[in-house]
Amino acid sequence: xxxxTIPIYTQTEADYSVGNIRALLTExxxxxxxxxxxxxxxxxxxxxxxxxPGEYERLRHALGKxxxxxxxxxxxxxxxxxxxxxxVWWVTHYNVEGDIVADxxxxxTAPEILSSQPDDIRSGLALLHIQLKExxxx
Amino acid sequence: MNDHDAPIHEKNSHEFPIHETLGDxxxxxxxxxxxxxxxxxxxxxLMALPPGTxxxxxxxxxxxxxxxxxxxxxxxxxxxxxxxxxxxxxxxENMIFNMISLDYxxxxxxxxxxxxxxxxxxxxxxxxxxxxxxxxxxxxxNNGGVYSTIAGRTNLxxxxxxxxxxxxxxxxxxxxxxxxxxxxxxNPTGAVAVSDIIKxxxxxxxxxxxxxxxxxxxxxxxxxxxxxxxxxxDLGRPKSFYGETIHDRCYRRPFYDQGxxxxxFDDEGARNGWCLFELGxxxxxxxxxxxxxxxxxxxxxxxxxxxxxxxxxxxxFWDAGSFxxxxxxxxxxxxxxxGAAVAGAAAGVAVSIGNRIKKGTAKxxxxxxxxxxxxx
Numbered sequence: 264x265x266x267x268t269i270p271i272y273t274q275t276e277a278d279y280s281v282g283n284i285r286a287l288l289t290e291x292x293x294x295x296x297x298x299x300x301x302x303x304x305x306x307x308x309x310x311x312x313x314x315x316p317g318e319y320e321r322l323r324h325a326l327g328k329x330x331x332x333x334x335x336x337x338x339x340x341x342x343x344x345x346x347x348x349x350x351v352w353w354v355t356h357y358n359v360e361g362d363i364v365a366d367x368x369x370x371x372t373a374p375e376i377l378s379s380q381p382d383d384i385r386s387g388l389a390l391l392h393i394q395l396k397e398x399x400x401x
Numbered sequence: 402m403n404d405h406d407a408p409i410h411e412k413n414s415h416e417f418p419i420h421e422t423l424g425d426x427x428x429x430x431x432x433x434x435x436x437x438x439x440x441x442x443x444x445x446x447l448m449a450l451p452p453g454t455x456x457x458x459x460x461x462x463x464x465x466x467x468x469x470x471x472x473x474x475x476x477x478x479x480x481x482x483x484x485x486x487x488x489x490x491x492x493x494e495n496m497i498f499n500m501i502s503l504d505y506x507x508x509x510x511x512x513x514x515x516x517x518x519x520x521x522x523x524x525x526x527x528x529x530x531x532x533x534x535x536x537x538x539x540x541x542x543n544n545g546g547v548y549s550t551i552a553g554r555t556n557l558x559x560x561x562x563x564x565x566x567x568x569x570x571x572x573x574x575x576x577x578x579x580x581x582x583x584x585x586x587x588n589p590t591g592a593v594a595v596s597d598i599i600k601x602x603x604x605x606x607x608x609x610x611x612x613x614x615x616x617x618x619x620x621x622x623x624x625x626x627x628x629x630x631x632x633x634x635d636l637g638r639p640k641s642f643y644g645e646t647i648h649d650r651c652y653r654r655p656f657y658d659q660g661x662x663x664x665x666f667d668d669e670g671a672r673n674g675w676c677l678f679e680l681g682x683x684x685x686x687x688x689x690x691x692x693x694x695x696x697x698x699x700x701x702x703x704x705x706x707x708x709x710x711x712x713x714x715x716x717x718f719w720d721a722g723s724f725x726x727x728x729x730x731x732x733x734x735x736x737x738x739x740g741a742a743v744a745g746a747a748a749g750v751a752v753s754i755g756n757r758i759k760k761g762t763a764k765x766x767x768x769x770x771x772x773x774x775x776x777x
Contacts, residue, residue, distance in 0.1 A: 311446070337439050363699060
């Protein structure tokens with residue numbers, strides 16, 4: 264049985280807080296200001312932060328969902344969502360078993376993982392040439 | 402390809418030849434560079450490196466050669482291997498087939514008897530000076546070390562032989578790192594740590610009973626990425642995982658600062674999730690990553706489940722008094738007082754004030770407050 268399937272639900276009472284969310288939102292605001300001013304991108308690794316029970320869910324709620332969401336299938340799924348604050352992206356990578364392997368907030372115009380990688384472009388181009396050759400032969 | 406690679410390559414039954422780089426083997430499997438970048442993002446997170454370093458890690462890892470790894474299990478309970486095989490990121494299969502060449506591990510390998518020992522001897526011969534030696538379990542020294550033997554040889558004998566050609570030694574678990582439970586009083590077998598015996602090789606201690614699986618894989622990933630061992634603390638542990646105490650990163654820390662403590666496991670304070678210091682939590686003197694990396698795929702860690710930290714990644718944690726006695730003078734080796742309630746009540750107020758003073762000083766000097774400072 265996987266831990267995620269155990270029917271335990273975290274308590275998210277509004278009055279239970281140790282102040283992490285406010286601190287994190289302040290950091291996000293500071294980094295977003297830099298992005299707006301000089302285009303500097305930043306990332307926050309959520310796995311490294313000590314969340315109290317329920318705070319992770321409260322952060323999700325606080326940032327909400329924006330206009331863009333993308334799904335990647337590469338050695339397990341990845342979910343990329345722009346929050347309701349443009350420039351603040353929530354990037355969650357899963358492995359093939361469905362466990363979270365990386366969970367980040369990226370403050371950028373677009374997360375790098377969404378871009379086509381030069382090596383992949385080159386190998387894709389080679390495949391396209393092969394296909395073109397076959398088309399011509401037919 | 403160097404001279405050492407050929408023989409084991411021929412006999413190696415792994416899907417990917419041992420001399421290939423990680424990048425080669427990934428390309429052969431049809432893993433895209435985007436997928437690899439994702440993998441490296443996970444590795445950066447694992448190694449507690451800044452998130453932006455994933456691209457640099459990808460560049461380094463793609464050129465990395467898979468090192469041969471010999472894993473020796475001595476006086477242990479197999480809990481460390483159990484922990485590693487439940488490592489969720491990266492999966493063990495990924496690690497074994499893509500990152501390292503695990504040439505000997507007597508619990509996991511298919512070979513047995515002479516065949517098993519031969520694969521160890523081959524790896525030692527072919528990669529002399531280059532292989533990584535991983536040890537879990539302590540080494541018994543009494544009566545010539547007869548209390549634990551493998552293939553008729555004592556652990557002591559085997560360790561001396563295999564350590565000779567190792568590039569570095571990774572001591573996995575508190576037993577291999579500090580002697581652990583076998584070393585606890587009265588220590589009938591004379592159990593000691595790897596570092597008590599081997600003095601001429603770099604040794605990295607990954608303590609914990611068991612260690613966090615992600616920390617084991619993270620250290621291996623660091624070795625591959627940077628070609629060396631990470632920065633270590635004064636007990637030989639990687640600072641990226643053991644640099645801070647459980648207490649430093651505990652989500653209940655604000656309650657400690659406010660002097661709000663649970664007095665029993667079922668009182669109002671316990672139900673409100675207050676600090677477990679007075680119930681014997683060893684978080685303030687225990688260096689480990691449980692509070693952030695957590696266990697079971699990031700589900701929780703002991704304090705989140707309502708129980709104090711036992712201090713299992715520190716030397717002599719088993720002999721340091723009751724797990725339920727509050728810390729009095731937290732320094733290494735751990736020391737405790739019997740009267741938890743008395744110590745706790747005093748600590749509640751005094752610590753909180755002392756802590757604030759020290760925090761202010763440390764902040765201005767950019768230094769960390771030590772536990773000794775906190776408890777003054």
